[in-house]
Amino acid sequence: MNPKSLSLPETGTVRPVTLRLQDRLAAQLPKLVLAPTVIVTLVAVYGYMIWTGLLSLTSSRILPVWKFIGTAQYSKLLENDRWGVAVENLIIFGGLFILICLVLGVLMAILLDQKIRAEGVLRTIYLYPMAISFIVTGTAWKWLLNPGLGLQKTIRDWGFESFTFDWLVNPDMVIYCLVIAAVWQSSGFVMALFLAGLRGVDQEMVKAAQLDGASMPMIYRRIILPCLKPVFFSAFVILSHIAIKSFDLVAALTGGGPGYSSDLPATFMYQHAFTRGQMGLGAASAMLMLGGVLAILVPYLYSELRSKKNG
């Protein structure tokens, strides 16, 4: 590469009138570097989405069979009681999970940011659940939440005979058990994000406010939390993608039960496509899930890209 005659796009340097092949290559270099990822993404994300979309229009059972039957699978899906439960569960689960994680995350980050002595140890303890999958912790959680084995029994054994915690076996409450375990896994990570955000806040501003006589709660509300807005946003996106993809959690903790009261769209989709020989229906549910994902993602991307351009 000859640095002297190197030309770069969008840098404002004047392009030489003639470009040698080498230089042209150099000019295209950024695009070339990006190309493999773009191609792979086109195939492995968009190609497969289209594939799934087409599959959802077929009568496929245990394997893809390209016999098209229009939107029959979608109407079947919408009539399916269980799908309704799964979607409703996702709304409850996702909403609570995101909200609790955000609130807990901010609170813990603020508490941990008070120049705590054992910060390193505590932070690691809050963060470690993120390191382990529910394949590993599933059994322990199942025991803890099971009224006959876990917390309820333990606390009753301590002498609190009337203590009741039977959400895991109660069809109306089981979804909240999923929320508990999911919050346990992800809140530490959200805390780390906020902690990072807090450390990035301009200390000069805080000092100035203190000199003006503002109290700490006031400073947090008026100065620090507004600075964390982008972190809220990132955390929200990460959490919503975790919520939508939640699968291991259900498989490990409840298997969808009691009945199918703790089913989520991801488990519904997997079971129908892979173990029930309803691949067409599974694909249709996957498409609706993707639709839901895009509904969250597109506004995020839009604002993300816009703010970057302006900033």
Added chain:
Amino acid sequence: MKTFKTCLTSIALSIACATASAGEVEVLHYWTSGGEAAAVNVLKQEMESAGHTWTDFAVAGGGGESAMTVLKSRAISGNPPSAAQIKGLDIQEWGELGFLTSLDDVAAAGNWDSLLPPVVSDVMKYDGHYVAVPVNVHRVNWLWANPEAFKKAGVDIPTTWEEMIASGPKLKAASIIPLAHGGQAWQDATTFEAIALAEGADFYRKAFVEHDEATLKGPTMVKVLTTFKQLRDLIDADSSGRDWNVATSMVINGQAAMQIMGDWAKGEFTAAGKKPGTDYVCVAAPGTAGMFTFNIDSLAMFTQSDDSRAQAQKDLAAMVMDPKFQETFNLNKGSIPARQGMDPTPFDACALASMDDFTLSAEKGTLVPSMAHGMSTSSRVQGAIYDVVTNYFNASDITAEQAAEKLARAVNASL
């Protein structure tokens, strides 16, 4: 039942002859527990001593859910294993898609038609050709009881569902959980189909084999569903999500009085050092004496492109039918051999009763395929029934009539 000693030797010979060329078999299965693994190892060793290579692909988990996912991705990538553990009507689905290879020559050489009862061989055939080989026959409609618990409560082991429900309060009074149950869809369905069978094999077949709409939502089904829901009172509050073997151990240690479960439960009793007849009792599920709900495990054979692999696969099929394997495997698993005419001496009382009832029920026409275990219907209809049954059993706001309506609708929608 006649023994077929000559056939046995001819099979042994055919194995010996067939091993001229060594090949590889890859077997995808979900027999991963200690006893099962030991049984599969018998097969593995036989294959290896015949000069073949055995590649084991075991994927555990809930009735083979993960294993099926693996199988599908392997099939779609054009690289299916030699053999995979597939059961019941799913064999037909795979056959229809053209993945399975014909074993007719092995079957003819091994005289399978005379060794296997027609109910079994029908399941193994697609379009009249053998495409799979059976390893065992499970009886699903068993009631496992702890006689000690019944003695303590002063009640008899129930022979009808009414008796079972009536025994509940007395057992509870003796602080024994009447019925050990695990709240998972397939366990709910296992109990449900046993109650349905008590209404007669014809009713059962109309509902779960023929999927007759009128039967599915008729008054008999409503009655079955009502009885089913009444069993909820016999079950402890913490049953949701419980594995079946945990429920069995509740019967073993006297915490619970009985369990409705297939004969694989026997393995748990055996592992705990319990003796049939004294420590535990196996009887037909209430109202189903002399009837038999079967569940057959089998290995389906996938078409291989490589000749040596295809040969090894045929040897594998022959070996699965080998009496030695059938005996070891079934002793470990609690089931009975799929091939007839085996020496019954090593088997215990429960297995012997199962063998007798199998032949008897076949003659009387009360031998029926299990719905809960994918024998009577494809996995998608089965799944639809599961959903309705388990939801009805767990939800408090559905009546038996509504559930019957839903059942008929769900089955129709998935046909």
Added chain:
Amino acid sequence: MVKPQQTLTQQLLRYGLYGILTVAALVYLLPLWVMLLTSLKDVEEIRSGTLLSLPGSINFDAWGKAWSGACTGSTCEGIAPFFVNSFKIVIPAVLISTLIGALNGYVLSLWKFRGSELLFGAMLVGCFIPFQVILLPMARMLATLGLANTTTGLVAVHVTYGVAFTTLFFRNFYVGLPKELIAAARLDGAGFFFIFRRVVLPLSTPIIVVCVIWQFTQIWNDFLFGVVFSGSDTQPVTVALNNLVNTSFGGKEYNVDMAAALMAALPTLLVYVLAGKYFVRGLTAGAVKG
């Protein structure tokens, strides 16, 4: 803000703060604690005791069995052999996806071209696709490429779906780098790769740490891809663990299950314990800006 002279209220508040944080820590540790306790008990003790009762005697038999004796299918060699498989998958996948992510992020932040923002947005969708959806088409694709049921194929799958995340991390980090630095290097006539190697990469340590930790955790914990795309002799440790834990026939040895689970979690736990500090530091350094 700790001041030299603390009032009584401040001191009380401080105790309360430590109290809350400690209780929270105990709650977070509970599942791990239960697993550890169970793995140290013998089967009889598990059956008779309660969940949180301490083991009568500390007993590492279950750990030994889980490591080298438990059955995961027809072989009974414990989960030890599967650790090798996992590392064979995780190490290349993490390295490749991090490197590609770094290059992508570099282009998307410092060498923007017309439409690059759009491409970035399009790439990000890859973070959000439910993985169950892509199993079958991916299986077909790997077979076409001759990578079906190989470690290479599995690495390729992890890289494919990991790159979206790594690109996001690096891009957001590089956007925050001082523009003058790069502009100066460019004016000096330095080329694309020269700037990357000599200017950008040396500044990237914090984000590389974040990226490696994230990718390592994701790939190590993966079960779905591992079970579907691996060959029979290349299964990762999560698949072995599943075979061990999800087997419901025969007497269940919960202590062995728990010991195996803890062992399978050990590498990721270690990474978080040892590098957790750098993780938060890396996030601070810019990964979350935006």
